[in-house]
Amino acid sequence: GQNIDQPTEMTATEGAIVQINCTYQTSGFNGLFWYQQHAGEAPTFLSYNVLDGLEEKGRFSSFLSRSKGYSYLLLKELQMKDSASYLCAVRRPGGKLIFGQGTELSVKP
């Protein structure tokens, strides 16, 4: 089977750091993606991890542990515009992307 779990919602304060976790159990693994989706808009690509470790890209970082079936997205220096849904997605061999339900992040002033 396949299962991807993320917290449903999180709240954080502007300027703070927030970590959004994602755990997965899938038949096969070919990389893990994080997407950001603002209400009414299309998902936009944030990061991609295929090997274990931390990938840093500006204020956003993503971590992967394949042995633990675990990833997290770290957002630093939070801004109001970071309020959005964050989607974790596992790519299976063959190309199919399996998405989690998404984490709704609210950034408060």
Next chain:
Amino acid sequence: KAGVTQTPRYLIKTRGQQVTLSCSPISGHRSVSWYQQTPGQGLQFLFEYFSETQRNKGNFPGRFSGRQFSNSRSEMNVSTLELGDSALYLCASGLSSGGTDTQYFGPGTRLTVL
């Protein structure tokens, strides 16, 4: 470079009708995947096309079908529409099929079935 485009952006249909949605991938991309997004189910994979061939298929009924043309543009068709087909339909394009390249999403088509 232009992004992924989808037409139409909004569509209202009634039960029993059929609908065709269109997706033009980023120039040079040959893979097009389709997803259905609803509040209850989240993003669910419908199918993927690469070089005019369906490479992957999700768990949707046969009423959902698609095709890809030689210029990589793709269409998705839903026949005999049901109320539960109301959703945001997203397409995503990528360079290759089954690989590890990034998929980029279009703005989506919001389908409402009355």
